[in-house]
Amino acid sequence: xxxxxxxxxxxxxxxxxxxxxxxxxxxxxxxxxxxxxxxxxxxxxxxxxxxxxxxxxxxxxxxxxxxxxxxxxxxxxxxxxxxxxxxxxxxxxxxxxxxxxxxxxxxxxxxxxxxxxxxxxxxxxxxxxxxxxxxxxxxxxxxxxxxxxxxxxxxxxxxxxxxxxxxxxxxxxxxxxxxxxxxxxxxxxxxxxxxxxxxxxxxxxxxxxxxxxxxxxxxxxxxxxxxxxxxxxxxxxxxxxxxxxxxxxxxxxxxxxxxxxxxxxxxxxxxxxxxxxxxxxxxxxxxxxxxxxxxxxxxxxxxxxxxxxxxxxxxxxxxxxxxxxxxxxxxxxxxxxxxxxxxxxxxxxxxxxxxxxxxxxxxxxxxxxxxxxxxxxxxxxxxxxxxxxxxxxxxxxxxxxxxxxxxxxxxxxxxxxxxxxxxxxxx
Amino acid sequence: xxxxxxxxxxxxxxxxxxxxxxxxxxxxxxxxxxxxxxxxxxxxxxxxxxxxxxxxxxxxxxxxxxxxxxxxxxxxxxxxxxxxxxxxxxxxxxxxxxxxxxxxxxxxxxxxxxxxxxxxxxxxxxxxxxxxxxxxxxxxxxxxxxxxxxxxxxxxxxxxxxxxxxxxxxxxxxxxxxxxxxxxxxxxxxxxxxxxxxxxxxxxxxxxxxxxxxxxxxxxxxxxxxxxxxxxxxxxxxxxxxxxxxxxxxxxxxxxxxxxxxxxxxxxxxxxxxxxxxxxxxxxxxxxxxxxxxxxxxxxxxxxxxxxxxxxxxxxxxxxxxxxxxxxxxxxxxxxxxxxxxxxxxxxxxxxxxxxxxxxxxxxxxxxxxxxxxxxxxxxxxxxxxxxxxxxxxxxxxxxxxxxxxxxxxxxxxxxxxxxxxxxxxx
Ligand SMILES: [Ca+2]
Ligand SMILES: [Ca+2]
Ligand SMILES: [Mg+2]
Ligand SMILES: [Mg+2]
Ligand code: NI
Numbered sequence: 108x109x110x111x112x113x114x115x116x117x118x119x120x121x122x123x124x125x126x127x128x129x130x131x132x133x134x135x136x137x138x139x140x141x142x143x144x145x146x147x148x149x150x151x152x153x154x155x156x157x158x159x160x161x162x163x164x165x166x167x168x169x170x171x172x173x174x175x176x177x178x179x180x181x182x183x184x185x186x187x188x189x190x191x192x193x194x195x196x197x198x199x200x201x202x203x204x205x206x207x208x209x210x211x212x213x214x215x216x217x218x219x220x221x222x223x224x225x226x227x228x229x230x231x232x233x234x235x236x237x238x239x240x241x242x243x244x245x246x247x248x249x250x251x252x253x254x255x256x257x258x259x260x261x262x263x264x265x266x267x268x269x270x271x272x273x274x275x276x277x278x279x280x281x282x283x284x285x286x287x288x289x290x291x292x293x294x295x296x297x298x299x300x301x302x303x304x305x306x307x308x309x310x311x312x313x314x315x316x317x318x319x320x321x322x323x324x325x326x327x328x329x330x331x332x333x334x335x336x337x338x339x340x341x342x343x344x345x346x347x348x349x350x351x352x353x354x355x356x357x358x359x360x361x362x363x364x365x366x367x368x369x370x371x372x373x374x375x376x377x378x379x380x381x382x383x384x385x386x387x388x389x390x391x392x393x394x395x396x397x398x399x400x401x402x403x404x405x406x407x408x409x410x411x412x413x414x415x416x417x418x419x420x421x422x423x424x425x426x427x428x429x430x431x432x433x434x435x436x437x438x439x440x441x442x443x444x445x446x447x448x449x450x451x452x453x454x455x456x457x458x459x460x461x462x463x464x465x466x467x468x469x470x471x472x473x474x475x476x477x478x479x480x481x482x483x484x485x486x487x488x489x490x491x492x493x494x495x496x497x498x499x500x501x502x503x504x505x506x507x508x509x510x511x512x513x514x515x516x517x518x519x520x521x522x523x524x525x526x527x528x529x530x531x532x533x534x
Numbered sequence: 535x536x537x538x539x540x541x542x543x544x545x546x547x548x549x550x551x552x553x554x555x556x557x558x559x560x561x562x563x564x565x566x567x568x569x570x571x572x573x574x575x576x577x578x579x580x581x582x583x584x585x586x587x588x589x590x591x592x593x594x595x596x597x598x599x600x601x602x603x604x605x606x607x608x609x610x611x612x613x614x615x616x617x618x619x620x621x622x623x624x625x626x627x628x629x630x631x632x633x634x635x636x637x638x639x640x641x642x643x644x645x646x647x648x649x650x651x652x653x654x655x656x657x658x659x660x661x662x663x664x665x666x667x668x669x670x671x672x673x674x675x676x677x678x679x680x681x682x683x684x685x686x687x688x689x690x691x692x693x694x695x696x697x698x699x700x701x702x703x704x705x706x707x708x709x710x711x712x713x714x715x716x717x718x719x720x721x722x723x724x725x726x727x728x729x730x731x732x733x734x735x736x737x738x739x740x741x742x743x744x745x746x747x748x749x750x751x752x753x754x755x756x757x758x759x760x761x762x763x764x765x766x767x768x769x770x771x772x773x774x775x776x777x778x779x780x781x782x783x784x785x786x787x788x789x790x791x792x793x794x795x796x797x798x799x800x801x802x803x804x805x806x807x808x809x810x811x812x813x814x815x816x817x818x819x820x821x822x823x824x825x826x827x828x829x830x831x832x833x834x835x836x837x838x839x840x841x842x843x844x845x846x847x848x849x850x851x852x853x854x855x856x857x858x859x860x861x862x863x864x865x866x867x868x869x870x871x872x873x874x875x876x877x878x879x880x881x882x883x884x885x886x887x888x889x890x891x892x893x894x895x896x897x898x899x900x901x902x903x904x905x906x907x908x909x910x911x912x913x914x915x916x917x918x919x920x921x922x923x924x925x926x927x928x929x930x931x932x933x934x935x936x937x938x939x940x941x942x943x944x945x946x947x948x949x950x951x952x953x954x955x956x957x958x959x960x961x
Contacts, residue, residue: 241709256791277795282883299695364702365673365794366704374882402724402735404735451796454784
């Protein structure tokens with residue numbers, strides 16, 4: 108406690124290493140398991156419990172001016188809440204920190220209400236918390252850009268000249284954004300190995316993960332009205348961990364001249380809890396210095412990233428333990444999420460609440476901080492150990508577990524996990 | 535009348551050159567103009583009238599087994615109707631052809647009902663008829679692919695080797711798909727002219743149209759379950775004319791290595807009436823022979839296009855008349871919409887009702903059948919006459935009018951127009 112202010116604590120017991128202390132309070136959507144399943148409900152996480160926000164709202168505990176009459180927590184997704192903007196988000200956070208705090212009796216001392224609102228995580232199924240209108244994948248780690256350029260185009264011009272002038276990105280597929288835990292069926296498609304005369308069709312032989320994070324958009328903008336970079340932060344609700352599953356053989360053959368398509372669109376997994384920028388504030392850090400200086404529409408006074416350590420683990424089917432295959436950090440990102448947002452709208456493109464901006468693969472500068480197998484195994488030219496197995500790319504039965512957690516002096520602000528297991532392709 | 539079957543006629547007077555005789559019956563969504571505006575209503579077009587399908591449904595005239603109890607016409611978009619599939623579409627078409635026919639008294643002789651259902655086109659505003667979940671832009675005219683390759687990469691390898699093996703495509707922006715008639719604000723962005731040391735930021739200096747059509751998806755598929763090419767047609771409801779507005783300077787600078795992004799995402803206009811495949815059936819024609827033979831998952835028994843003559847017109851602000859700048863045809867498309875759909879889902883990607891598949895610019899083989907100014911003016915290297923003006927790219931105040939119409943012996947099946955006027959960029 109640098110300031111001597113006592114650490115805020117909840118009456119809900121929160122294990123010391125939990126991702127979800129009262130300082131985090133991320134937003135998600137769950138349903139109760141059982142027969143029948145419960146309806147989808149907005150929620151926050153506290154320790155090993157999910158707090159049902161529809162129940163909190165129905166009990167009249169959201170008593171602030173913006174939320175007391177709002178139906179935003181009686182929805183099946185968070186989109187309405189996201190559209191309300193930061194004042195409502197701050198009001199929700201303040202209310203939740205109050206009613207969950209150790210000193211506040213309203214929930215702590217009301218057993219019936221507690222039973223109705225607080226559900227053990229083991230009794231819930233997490234759902235995709237947003238309807239994704241559009242999903243954009245950026246390409247904002249210079250280390251990833253450099254490695255991909257080298258692997259695909261050779262050592263002469265690893266990073267394309269536009270890269271240092273704008274956040275390069277492309278539209279991804281919104282329909283196949285799925286919640287963590289959903290199985291991934293190995294995609295089939297066309298490949299065309301170098302030297303081969305004809306393309307072939309079959310299951311991808313170079314199935315990969317990409318360790319990314321994604322920003323979730325709050326209030327959007329009208330078509331034709333760009334968002335100034337000074338206002339960009341007000342349009343970003345929070346972050347999730349994302350796995351941009353990639354079939355490298357399909358991608359390599361299809362990608363010229365219009366970019367990635369079926370090599371990506373079979374599935375994109377996101378972690379269930381959206382961690383707000385407000386919760387991440389204590390972990391803000393300077394973003395990499397930009398050289399050349401960005402054009403004025405991309406120049407920002409407050410050029411920050413967040414210090415979010417990230418890890419990717421693989422658990423082969425026949426092993427009981429997962430093994431870490433990379434450790435990297437969100438802070439390596441060259442173009443910030445606010446720069447991404449200002450760039451995305453500068454042509455007049457309209458955003459809507461729930462849109463997703465992915466960072467691109469978050470590779471760091473070190474050999475053990477690369478964010479995908481393409482880079483780690485240099486496109487399958489070398490093998491890595493995963494426990495007592497070896498891998499060039501993902502095999503059937505492999506489970507990939509991505510995780511991110513900001514470690515503070517007194518508490519963590521974590522993202523939980525983003526997982527997916529590879530199932531064999533269709534026959 | 536080759537078969538001697540009398541031509542079906544409506545009691546509603548349909549001008550001889552109308553796009554909307556009783557043989558067409560496209561689907562759209564309108565609202566009545568006025569104070570206050572009416573609510574969005576599904577509709578069909580007959581001559582110069584829109585027929586309100588909510589009113590038709592409320593009157594109990596959809597009396598078939600699939601639609602009599604369906605709320606699909608009491609929605610603000612067509613998505614629910616699209617999701618019902620071809621049996622419901624055929625039932626709707628049969629009902630509408632019956633109640634609009636000259637011999638059928640139910641609507642013809644009921645003045646109150648007629649007044650309630652049939653609205654002069656001049657009294658309605660057409661709306662975007664679908665919620666677009668995802669929009670994909672293909673690249674399926676070989677003439678366009680060849681010309682673009684030549685312009686951007688030189689005469690050595692104009693068409694990339696993958697092009698003849700798969701329908702190349704990329705994800706477009708769904709949020710900025712807009713209805714015909716919406717103004718287009720000239721986008722701003724980064725450009726980087728060859729030879730210039732630094733990129734600049736400003737209004738696009740190479741604003742272009744692309745004459746395309748788009749297929750509108752009906753029933754979708756579950757994630758991980760590809761749609762077989764033999765079933766693909768059942769998932770396609772109909773076609774619209776589309777203008778994929780393109781800022782060539784922004785596109786050229788941003789596009790490597792991940793494809794088009796802000797050079798396209800500022801607006802994509804569609805014509806308001808979706809013409810069904812059932813209405814287009816009389817205009818089916820053989821699609822271009824494919825060499826090499828497609829892989830089995832893309833090989834189709836019924837390899838057809840539709841003979842749809844298409845035109846692009848430009849009306850400069852200071853001129854009273856529009857001038858035609860190109861005449862082309864949907865039938866030039868190398869990869870059919872059914873092949874596009876089979877390819878799009880072969881990796882397991884899921885489609886949803888209302889998804890859009892654009893054809894890509896529909897350039898034909900002749901110099902006067904090129905589908906965009908990039909090709910017509912060879913990237914601004916030559917000028918064309920537009921009435922008494924000249925153009926390399928679009929200027930502020932220009933209105934672009936795309937249209938398509940199948941001309942039968944006895945009637946047309948047309949698409950109306952897809953229009954948009956260029957407004958000056960933001961300061
Ligand atoms: Ca990616
Ligand atoms: Ca296009
Ligand atoms: Mg993906
Ligand atoms: Mg467009
Ligand atoms: Ni301290």
